[in-house]
Amino acid sequence: MGAEKGFTELLRCQIAGEQGTPAGLNWKGGTPNHWALAAATVYGYGLKGNPQEKKAGRQKALDFFHTQDQVGHMARAKVSEFGTPSHFAWWQAAVAGLWLLADRAGDQEVLTAVRAWWIRELTVENLCVTPKGHVVIPGARSHVGGVDADQRRQRDVGRQIIRNERTRLPKNLDALDYTGLWILMRIPRAELNFVAKAPADLPHPLDTLNILRDDAGHVAWFDEFHGLRPAYWAWVNYATGGEEYGTDPSWPKNKHGGKLPGDLPVPELPGGNRGAQRITARGRLAEAKTADGP
Numbered sequence: 001m002g003a004e005k006g007f008t009e010l011l012r013c014q015i016a017g018e019q020g021t022p023a024g025l026n027w028k029g030g031t032p033n034h035w036a037l038a039a040a041t042v043y044g045y046g047l048k049g050n051p052q053e054k055k056a057g058r059q060k061a062l063d064f065f066h067t068q069d070q071v072g073h074m075a076r077a078k079v080s081e082f083g084t085p086s087h088f089a090w091w092q093a094a095v096a097g098l099w100l101l102a103d104r105a106g107d108q109e110v111l112t113a114v115r116a117w118w119i120r121e122l123t124v125e126n127l128c129v130t131p132k133g134h135v136v137i138p139g140a141r142s143h144v145g146g147v148d149a150d151q152r153r154q155r156d157v158g159r160q161i162i163r164n165e166r167t168r169l170p171k172n173l174d175a176l177d178y179t180g181l182w183i184l185m186r187i188p189r190a191e192l193n194f195v196a197k198a199p200a201d202l203p204h205p206l207d208t209l210n211i212l213r214d215d216a217g218h219v220a221w222f223d224e225f226h227g228l229r230p231a232y233w234a235w236v237n238y239a240t241g242g243e244e245y246g247t248d249p250s251w252p253k254n255k256h257g258g259k260l261p262g263d264l265p266v267p268e269l270p271g272g273n274r275g276a277q278r279i280t281a282r283g284r285l286a287e288a289k290t291a292d293g294p
Contacts, residue, residue, distance in 0.1 A: 007041055015183060022045045022046075032079055038060070039098070062113065072204060080207060080225065084151075085141075088152070091180075092155070095117055096187070119198045119201050122159065126200070136235075158184055164192070207225050209280070212273055214271065221266045228255060228256060232264055235269075
């Protein structure tokens, strides 16, 4: 655990009413989730600061959302953490924190941006969810093999909170990696409904995501992925609950992605792919290649 621990502790203090510190104001290093948490805590600091601090905090938040839209959902520069099962709790904490803080402040510009982020996140989760409410999605920093943490429960429960569905909350919401859930529980139901009841809107990942689904199951995959230790695909059988991931458990934490390896072919749906619904979330890198031409 790196900078995410300090930023998340700071965010909890800000949600509780403290100003905290501007630790993330000039934050430039770290991973994409560190950068998200830095934006959230600088925004929280600015809300209780002087006009210059408030302006800087708002700009940090707006720049974050602009990058999310233009570079890629859960990405920064050319590094994606899209779909991560091992670091999703930190993304959840950061963007839920921005959501609650903007709602309390009545900051419509930031609130509009944060709602759009969550609508896109919920859209792709809804496309990759089983009938029992478990999100099975490919992406960065796979939990398979135990090299990284498993934060899939946070994603499932967070989705259920936003959608006002029955869920079983973790007993220890004071734990840092449950901060996102702790924050979501504090957002007013009327505000959560702006996202829960909004029309679907696919996110733009850094890399193109493909999804095939039918009544038997779904498979989602990337033909190329720019992020660490990826699961290139995720497959699930709705009848049995069995799920599989296109990754190598022996890969180290710093294993860089790239083209889908030949020894990890994308499997067909449990009953075959014929007649299945196909959805594509076109990646920003693919769009850039198209714009540049041959």
